[in-house]
Amino acid sequence: MTKVDFKLIDSILEKYGCDKSKIIPIMQEIQAEYKFLPEAALMYVADKIGETYAELYGVATFYKDFSLNEKGKYVIKVCNGTACHVRKSDDVQEALYEITGMKPGDYISADGLFTIERVACLGACGLAPVCTVNGVVHPQMTPDKMRALIMDLREAERS
Amino acid sequence: MKRMIIDGISCEFENARNVLEVAKQNHIDIPSLCYCESLSVYGGCRLCVVENERGAVEAACTMVPKDGMVIRTNTAKLRKHRQMILELLLVSHRSECTTCDKSGKCKLQEYAKRYGVKDVRFPINYCKEPIDNSSDCIVRDPSKCILCGKCVRMCAEIQNVRAIDIANRGSSSIVSCGFGRKLADSDCVGCGQCAAVCPTGALMIKNEVSEMWKAIYNSSKSVAVQVAPAVRVGIAEEFGLPADVPVMGKIVTALRMLGVDYIFDTSLTADLTIMEESAEFMEKLKNGDKLPMFTSCCPAWIKRVENKYPHLMPQVSTCGSPMEMFGALIRQQYADEDVFSVAVMPCTAKKAEAKRPELIKDDERLVDLVLTTQELARMIDEAGIDFAHLPDSEPDSPFNTYTGAGVIFGVTGGVTEAVIRHVLGATTDESICKIAECGVRGLEGIKAFEITAGDVQLKIAVANGLANADKLIEKIESGEEFFHFVEIMACPNGCIGGGGQPSACQVRKAERYEGIFVADSECSLRSSEQNPALDGVYKLLRNRAHDLLHVHYPDHKAE
Known part of the structure; x- marks a missing residue:
């Protein structure tokens, strides 16, 4: 369970003057901090800015970029835009599931290291099929390259 | 033009x-x-x-x-469009019309029939979220939701409670409480207005008709029923009768035919409420206590105070609601009998009120079951009673008298007008007509006016709909306005527009409003203190009157 630092939330709220119309940047900053939106943090924000839980939940669930579920240390986005799709991004994703032991619908791998997200287009079609790991772009992925990448990340964690 | x-x-x-x-x-x-x-x-x-x-x-x-x-x-084009829309809606709606409580009143069902949608070409794909049965008032079935958003707008715009909103996006959109919680764990006050506007069976009043039949069929129990003032102008519409003709007499006959042993009119305890509430108000005024005093009859309002304005609780009248007071009377009168005490109310929030710990006296609930107007209409239907052609009957003694002041509790401003009648001692048609012109009447969301009582000028406000209540309270708390007495009813137009009443358009609700005043004018007694039964009531309650007629809600919500 992620512990929420309410002082930090206060500072974010202060920055935006507890303004209801700034709810999206407020959420973005919280997410930047925790990689997801902890329920306790959202409830705190709701009370402070005078919105109800239902309304904040509505906003948080509307945008794909917001997550209410805890994420792994490495967030891997696999592009499935048209260019990546025809260049077999599905195979890359399949390999990713296999090596991390995850299945579609899982938010986080059992070891807490990985989160897999399938995204529509990362805007780098010339590098298809493309993935990002915590924002770092990995071009022209193949299942083998993906397996090697995960191994490297695990190795880095161990040492 | x-x-x-x-x-x-x-x-x-x-x-x-x-x-x-x-x-x-x-x-x-x-x-x-x-x-x-x-x-x-x-x-x-x-x-x-x-x-x-x-x-x-x-x-x-x-x-x-x-x-x-x-x-x-x-046109042909429009018909085709509508058929397609309906077909797509039916795919995402769990159609179980034969067993659905909404059957016959469901808009989707009506339109599917009207536009001749015979078969659905697409695979059925309705929401698989479980039914939310957690609330005492309302049942939410996401599998029947067609995402029209009426409930969300009602909760936000009219009630300002915002307990539900649309979550997720596109084909995975659902109506949900915050963080996917259940209604019982949300800020929902149970007013039932969402269910009143829901076109399908996605939001419905908790149906407790079978409990009532069980009690009626149980020969070792007697069943006592009290009927709230607003029911007499709501129920008739379910049987094709006009909204502005009160039908209390027919309701009593129907209840007798159903097998109910004792039948009473809650208007009597509305009179009792006026006696208690007026005395409490005069006391507060004399002692210089913090004013305004807020009314306490509306359970959704009480819940709202607990959720949003706990600091105002000491200013809410300690009088129990008329339903609760009648519950206490029935328990006292039939102390040596096994009585199942039922209240027929225009209100869904009353179902939750009856279960409150404050309404348990002597280890027994004052009211065992609350049925809404719609549920009573259903029972009358189930029993095959031709309601429209029933003769009139009178409620049972000794609680069979009531005044017009009690009857008008059913509308917004009614409680206030009854208090004014009592305080001014207005018993004649003429004096009542004069009161009617002071600003207390009408269906506006917020009414503010002044009356002169003896040597004091009293400022009074009346609000209906919780969004209006919020506006009023904001003005009071900011010091912009001051009032001595404030009446709040959570439902638009007061109890006549309650969540338990048959769904109605504004024109119909205005007719109900007229109907209540017709019932008022038909009473020979118009002011609460004239009610001859009150003496007997106080004798019956003896020294327990205060204990049984008043409630002390906890000041603050348990954290």
Whole structure:
């Protein structure tokens, strides 16, 4: 369970003057901090800015970029835009599931290291099929390259 | 006067909100699932599409009526569109019409029939979220939700409770409480207005009819029923009778036919409430206690105070609601009998009120079961009673007298008017007509006025709908306005528009409003202190009157 630092939330709220119309940047900053939106943090924000839980939940669930579920240390986005799709991004994703032991619908791998997200287009079609790991772009992925990448990340964690 | 042509008929209009309203005023029914006159325009269901002369198709609810407009509402193209929309809605709706409580009143069912949707070509794919049965008042079944958003707008715009909102996006959208919680764990006050506007069976009043039948069929129990003032103007519509003719006599007859042993009119304890509440108010005024004093009859309002304004709780009258007071009377009167105490109410929140720990006295609930007007109508239907042709009967003694002041509890401003009648000692038609002109009457959301009682000038405010209550309280708390006495009813128009009443348009609700005053004027006694039964009531309660008639709600919500 992620512990929420309410002082930090206060500072974010202060920055935006507890303004209801700034709810999206407020959420973005919280997410930047925790990689997801902890329920306790959202409830705190709701009370402070005078919105109800239902309304904040509505906003948080509307945008794909917001997550209410805890994420792994490495967030891997696999592009499935048209260019990546025809260049077999599905195979890359399949390999990713296999090596991390995850299945579609899982938010986080059992070891807490990985989160897999399938995204529509990362805007780098010339590098298809493309993935990002915590924002770092990995071009022209193949299942083998993906397996090697995960191994490297695990190795880095161990040492 | 502007004019437009709808289906070849010339329709006059002035300041109409949209083409849908113009058509309605001219008795042309354009189908719609997401439009409601009292809510903002959503334009989501697209069923209300109309076609102009050039063949362009537009939704009537978002179309501004213009002088000289020519539209048609029922062309081949529109029919095809509507059939397709309905077919797609039926795919995402769990159709179990034969066993659904909403059957017969479901808009989706009605339109599917009206547009001849016979078979659905697409794979069925309704929401698999479980039914939320957690609330004592309302049952939410996401599998029947068609996402018209009326409930969300009602909860936000009219009630300002915002307990539900649309979560997720696109095909995975659902109506949900915050963080996917259950209704019981949300800020829901149980007013039932969401269920009142729901076109399908996605939001429904908790149906407790079977409990009632069980009690009636149990020969070792007697069943005592009290009927609230507003029920007499709501129930008749379910049987095709006009809304402005009160039918209390028929209700009593119907209850007797159902097998109820004792039948009473809650108006008596409304009178009792007035005696207690007026005394409490005069006391507060004399002692210089913090004012305004807020009324306490409305359980959704009480819940709202607990959730949002716990600091105002000491200013809420300690009088129990009339339902609760009658519950206490029944328990005292039939202390040596096994009585199942039932209240027929226009209200869904009363179901939760009856279960409150404060309403358990002597280890027994004061009211065992609350049925709404709709549930009573259902029972009458189930029993095969021809309600429209029933003769009138009288409620049972010794609690069979009531005054007009008790009856008007059913409308917004009613409690206040009854208090004024009592305080001013207005018992004649003439004096009552004078009170009616002071500003207490009418269906406006907030009414503020002054009356002179002896040597004091009293400032009074009346609000209906919780969003209006919020506005009023904001003004009071900011010091912009001061009032001595404030009446708040959570439902628009007061109890006549309660969540337990049959769903009705504003015109119908205005008729009910008139109906309540018809019932008032038919009473020979018009002010609460005239009620001859009150002496007997106080004798019956003896030294327990205060204990049984007053409630002390906890000041603060348990954290």
